[in-house]
Amino acid sequence: MMNALEKIQRQIQWNRLIAVVEEQAQTMIRTAFSTTVREAGDLSAGIFDLQGRMLAQAVTGTPGHVNSMMESVNHFLAKFPAGTMKPGDHYITNDPWLGTGHLHDLTVVTPAFHDGKIVGLFANTAHVIDVGGLGMGPEGRSVFEEGLYIPIVKCFSEGKPNDTFFDFLRAGTRTPAELEGDVYSLCACNDAGARRLAEMMAEFAMAGLDDLAGFIFDSSLTATLAEIAKLPRGAWSSSITSDGYEKPVTLRAKVTAADDHIEVDFAGTDGLSSRGINVPAAYCRAYTCFGLKVVIAPEIPNNWASLSPFHITIPEGCILNAPRPYPVSVRHVVGQLLPDLMMGCLHQAVPDRVVAEGSSCLWNPPLRGGAQVSGQGAELPDFEVITFNSGGTGARATQDGLDGTAFPSGVRTMPVEATENVAPVVFWKKELRADSAGAGKTRGGFGQIMEVGAKGDAEFAINAIFDRVANAPRGRAGGGDGATGWVGLTDETVLRTKGFQTIAKGKRLRLLLPGGGGMGDPTTRDAALVERDVADGLVSPAAAKALYGR
Structure with missing residues (x-):
């Protein structure tokens, strides 16, 4: 068991880690080409352990990005195990089902090294102006009409750009200079995070991140469970309606507060659309968790452990669980209603907090x-x-x-x-x-x-x-x-x-x-x-x- 001084030191390291990922995000904002990033801040940045679990996220960013990016790092590790990664490698995708829900978001994952050993992973996501296809809009009838589809690939190998990748990238967009520049920006921001992490680890004489990760996860989970325990036990249902595309779309949810977790079930939600307002499951989980967390545990930092007590069931065939290759370009017009839906449920339990x-x-x-x-x-x-x-x-x-x-x-x-x-x-x-x-x-x-x-x-x-x-x-x-x-x-x-x-x-x-x-x-x-x-x-x-x- 840690003594008081050790706990204080771990808290200092945790705060320092948040500063590291915030500098990571700010580097992207300062270097990005797309106005969506440098002016609107439509991005996320974070650090992950070698199991793909999010340790800390930047204050700057959107819940739709960071909470779904939390799932995406595991997909990168499934294709490129941590042991195969080398300094200067950068991996990229915009797969809506492996990332944040549509092709306009690029996700980059980069290994971080200290004393020649891989110690963690930095990841970020940014919304770019154009990836070709029909452009950002609801008109597509499949994801293949919506733009350039990038599987998980290396865009840099040991610091050298993948020329074939960049040739395809430039050829597939109306804004080639901006899109290529944004990829360089995303890689640069991860590099900035990796440098600061190495400096931090040297300063605190840390050989790895496992001990700090354990402290972050244990503290976050304990605090989140304590907040859940303050809720009344029960189940509450609500619904909300989007204008939809062909017809209105009604989302339905039941939120159940148990002793050690929160359950959300979207049974009864309307079915899929033929156009690009469908929501991939990861994006649904991202905004559902956000809607719950800002009411139940708003002061607890966002990481793998603090989100783990939220259990979400999304029926197949509903608009919140779009399968490939359904169109998903503007998944936000439905997905961003989810926090309102969660608060419609929680208003029945804690009306003064919604x-x-x-x-x-x-x-x-x-x-x-x-x-x-x-x-x-x-x-x-x-x-x-x-x-x-x-x-x-x-x-x-x-x-x-x-x-x-x-x-x-x-x-x-x-x-x-x-x-x-x-x-x-x-x-x-x-x-x-x-x-x-x-x-x-x-x-x-x-x-x-x-x-x-x-x-x-x-x-x-x-x-x-x-x-x-x-x-x-x-x-x-x-x-x-x-x-x-x-x-x-x-x-x-x-x-x-x-x-x-x-x-x-x-x-x-x-x-x-x-x-x-x-x-x-x-x-x-x-x-x-x-x-x-x-x-x-x-x-x-x-x-x-x-x-x-x-």
Whole structure:
């Protein structure tokens, strides 16, 4: 048994390890080519032991990436055992079923050495702008239409690039320089982590990571089980509906609290779609675990042990367990509803610890232009760009929801200047959307209004991937629903919420992003807070009177 001084030293080493993986993530942000990484932070980074178990993750990153990446390292080890790895090797894949759920996410795994011995593995994932195919959107009817499919292969061998791999990579994308640069960035960030780890191990005279891993896992599991023990015993069911593609899609779940684990069963969830809104199982588990953990054990670091008490059953044939080769490109529009679904269950057990439903699904329109849209008469050079934006989050028990903030994904809103700098587009309007927040004792967060055009009002296209347009974010405990979204043009023409559509010359895209649901009886809201929102132009006088009686 460790004495007090040894425990303190292990805690210091653990904190240092988190600093190492955070520097790993920041290296990627500083060196990435894609704006999705360097501006939005759509990435994850972490360190794993030689059994493929996640020890620590960077604070920077998204749960959809890091929690599914946790599973992916074992797939790499199955093909390339740790004993065969050498310094300077880097391995890569974007297989949706071995990684984070769609082809636009690259996952790189790199061995870390100390004193000539392999001691651990660094892994990261990043969302890149383009991998060819139909582009990021729901239109594909199989994964093979959705882009370049990379199995687990070496992209660097002992520090030397795999030229054949990079030839295929550049040939398979509309943005070859950016994609190749991103791969180099992912490898560089793992190298940065490996260097810092070696320095740390030398400083603490560590021969390996096994003892530290044991301390991290034992501490995390013990703490998580203690939090689970505080829950009432029971089972709670809920459902939530996505707009879907061909028709609405309802997700159903039952959460059961046992003495030493939490069970989630998605029995009754609707079946698979013919288009790319399907969710691979690893991505489903990732956001399910996140939704549970932020309520049950939010202060406990994310690692293999702290996630292990969450047991998840996903029936075959449902939209949350898509098999190969079903299309999965925009799995997030369904998968990012899962934390709201988990909170719908847990609200029945710990109502003061959950939030109301929010916008949830990112509003990240892929925009395209040039000859690939307009043919020989194109007024613009070819471009492909994605911009990340969010509606409002749901209200909390004691605080209002957050405006225009990504939850559960956690990505940052991309500055319009950054997007305008890399593509010939203009953001004519980006502002908070008045009266979009669900009313309540605590109100939801406000959505946004966005108007986007191409330079010179030239023709361009959007691959729409939006949700919460037909199904509003619901309030809880008597709170009002948030406003639904809307997709169309500035002349009030309505567009489809999913799918590739051309925006004619002289026209501009208009997006109304959803607001978050409210919490509690609106008539009990502090009058001063209502007056402040009215004064700020966020709640109209008519809505204040109708909803709050003020």
